Amino acid sequence: MRDGHVNVFCKVMAVLTMLFLVAPLVVIVFASFTPTEVVVFPPQGFSTRWYANVFSPSTHFMNGLWKSLQVGFVATLVDIVLGVTASLCVTRYDFKGKGALLAYFTSPLYVPSVTLAFVLLQVFSQIGGFSGFARVLIGHAVLILPYIVRNCVSVLHSFDWSLEDAAASLGASPVQVLTKVTLPLIRPGVVAGAVLAFLYSFDEVALTSLLSTPRFVTLPIRLMNYMELTFDPTLAAVSTLLILGALAIIVAMDKTIGLDMFLK
Numbered sequence: 545m546r547d548g549h550v551n552v553f554c555k556v557m558a559v560l561t562m563l564f565l566v567a568p569l570v571v572i573v574f575a576s577f578t579p580t581e582v583v584v585f586p587p588q589g590f591s592t593r594w595y596a597n598v599f600s601p602s603t604h605f606m607n608g609l610w611k612s613l614q615v616g617f618v619a620t621l622v623d624i625v626l627g628v629t630a631s632l633c634v635t636r637y638d639f640k641g642k643g644a645l646l647a648y649f650t651s652p653l654y655v656p657s658v659t660l661a662f663v664l665l666q667v668f669s670q671i672g673g674f675s676g677f678a679r680v681l682i683g684h685a686v687l688i689l690p691y692i693v694r695n696c697v698s699v700l701h702s703f704d705w706s707l708e709d710a711a712a713s714l715g716a717s718p719v720q721v722l723t724k725v726t727l728p729l730i731r732p733g734v735v736a737g738a739v740l741a742f743l744y745s746f747d748e749v750a751l752t753s754l755l756s757t758p759r760f761v762t763l764p765i766r767l768m769n770y771m772e773l774t775f776d777p778t779l780a781a782v783s784t785l786l787i788l789g790a791l792a793i794i795v796a797m798d799k800t801i802g803l804d805m806f807l808k
Contacts, residue, residue, distance in 0.1 A: 676760025
């Protein structure tokens with residue numbers, strides 16, 4: 545009976561926690577349809593005018609979205625190559641300092657992004673010649689690399705390396721072993737790390753605000769600048785669209801590799 549009470553208590557607390565997390569999202573979604581000039585919940589009517597404002601050239605949100613997607617995709621692709629190579633190195637071979645090397649690859653997780661941004665800003669100012677896109681891209685590539693490395697390492701720790709030896713004994717070249725055996729088997733870890741890295745890059749504000757230029761401004765910075773001047777339901781409309789995009793990514797990941805991969 546005592547265990548039953550504990551079980552009921554845990555379920556109630558789990559439901560209350562879920563409601564606490566979901567409630568702000570529900571408020572944002574409903575507030576995005578309000579016809580008033582300020583965010584009101586519950587909305588006093590229904591209007592989609594603020595969604596039209598999101599796509600208006602005057603807000604520059606679409607331009608910021610395109611730049612965020614550019615940086616996120618390119619930085620993720622670069623880090624897939626670097627992260628997979630680094631993960632294979634520290635898991636496939638035994639050498640002195642392997643633990644220190646792995647800690648080095650994941651060190652951006654433990655350094656505040658503002659600190660990293662100040663260091664990169666000083667380097668870029670001394671060297672010169674870097675465009676806004678290049679500055680932000682380098683910063684994001686450094687910042688999101690640990691997400692790919694850690695996910696790949698978690699998969700490679702249980703990888704059967706004898707499969708590579710078997711493929712090589714059958715005449716496969718090192719490139720064929722990598723592309724036909726290793727990469728297909730560790731694909732869930734690579735995809736999970738790439739998704740987390742891209743989402744973190746897309747949402748990064750602190751580092752981007754210091755490294756961006758007036759000609760290269762990502763969506764989070766556009767939203768911050770817009771919020772400084774006005775606080776109408778356009779922000780709620782943008783947030784709703786981003787919530788729907790995140791849900792679409794979650795559903796796609798669940799259908800392809802399973803959400804349990806993100807918990808490893």
